[in-house]
Amino acid sequence: MNAIRLDGKVAFITGGANGIGEGAAMNIARYGGDIAIADNDAKNGERVAAAVRALGRKAIYIPTDVMHTEQIDSAVKQTATHFGRLDILVNNAGGSRRVSFLEQSERSWRKHIDLNFISMLTATQAAAGAMISAGNGGTIINIASSEALRAAPGYAVYAACKAGMVSFTKSMSLELANHDIHVHALAPDMIKTPGLSPYFDLASAEMNAARDRYIPLARLGSTDEIGNVIVFLASGMASYLNGLTIPVDGGALASSGWTRSPTTGEWNLYHG
Numbered sequence: 001m002n003a004i005r006l007d008g009k010v011a012f013i014t015g016g017a018n019g020i021g022e023g024a025a026m027n028i029a030r031y032g033g034d035i036a037i038a039d040n041d042a043k044n045g046e047r048v049a050a051a052v053r054a055l056g057r058k059a060i061y062i063p064t065d066v067m068h069t070e071q072i073d074s075a076v077k078q079t080a081t082h083f084g085r086l087d088i089l090v091n092n093a094g095g096s097r098r099v100s101f102l103e104q105s106e107r108s109w110r111k112h113i114d115l116n117f118i119s120m121l122t123a124t125q126a127a128a129g130a131m132i133s134a135g136n137g138g139t140i141i142n143i144a145s146s147e148a149l150r151a152a153p154g155y156a157v158y159a160a161c162k163a164g165m166v167s168f169t170k171s172m173s174l175e176l177a178n179h180d181i182h183v184h185a186l187a188p189d190m191i192k193t194p195g196l197s198p199y200f201d202l203a204s205a206e207m208n209a210a211r212d213r214y215i216p217l218a219r220l221g222s223t224d225e226i227g228n229v230i231v232f233l234a235s236g237m238a239s240y241l242n243g244l245t246i247p248v249d250g251g252a253l254a255s256s257g258w259t260r261s262p263t264t265g266e267w268n269l270y271h272g
């Protein structure tokens with residue numbers, strides 16, 4: 001019954017100050033874990049750390065720009081020193097802006113790669129080293145995207161980075177298995193976060209109708225619904241799982257080209 005608990009475990013979460021990272025922090029803490037938030041948003045990083053402490057868990061906010069590998073390295077070291085161990089890494093900081101690839105500058109695509117891919121490499125190497133030193137095994141969870149598993153016009157470089165995360169997840173699940181470090185990826189579709197709102201008017205009828213056409217559960221996901229899956233994967237309940245990519249998407253990957261008629265509710269491969 002207690003296998004789901006994370007008591008005594010320490011989680012390092014990039015981008016933990018808002019959105020999915022905040023959901024990860026709060027849910028890991030609810031199940032007993034202590035939290036290090038590595039983010040460049042100090043106000044919200046401190047806010048989430050205080051909310052975790054209000055649950056009776058320990059938390060630190062470490063100002064970190066994940067575009068700078070030395071800052072990630074240093075934040076991981078600070079976490080391991082502060083708590084004396086490291087058990088869970090959530091590679092979550094990331095994002096994109098819509099841009100046609102033909103118009104995208106080299107500077108922009110390098111920034112996408114640094115933010116969405118290189119940051120994961122750096123944090124993984126640093127955190128896996130700390131987990132191995134502590135000798136307790138561990139769990140690494142990479143927040144990819146449904147865009148890793150399908151086309152994403154206007155987000156081509158972002159999607160390629162996320163697909164790279166999925167591939168890296170599989171390789172690491174083998175390389176780190178001897179140390180009992182399990183590595184997984186999540187592929188969320190539309191999750192209600194501050195990061196999503198600049199792109200979509202989440203309250204518009206048009207947006208809701210478009211969403212309901214392809215997401216079987218016909219709603220956005222919440223950050224708690226991602227956090228729940230993270231807790232499960234980091235817990236003893238998932239002790240025989242490794243190398244998975246889990247779509248946490250209300251069934252969107254399954255619908256894959258099928259859309260629901262707004263008038264009849266019937267699913268079809270195309271609408272005339």
Ligand SMILES: NC(=O)c1ccc[n+]([C@@H]2O[C@H](COP(=O)([O-])OP(=O)(O)OC[C@H]3O[C@@H](n4cnc5c(N)ncnc54)[C@H](O)[C@@H]3O)[C@@H](O)[C@H]2O)c1
Nearest residue numbers: 015018019020039040041065066094145190191193194195
């Ligand atoms: N929201 C969704 O629908 C959705 C869907 C699929 C994948 N994702 C992925 O989930 C992750 C989190 O997305 P979100 O929607 O919660 O985003 P968000 O914008 O709400 O939160 C992102 C967090 O990362 C931090 N961050 C951004 N750049 C940083 C940097 N350079 N250094 C340190 N911290 C930085 C921000 O301060 C913020 O706290 C991203 O990797 C995103 O690609 C989100």
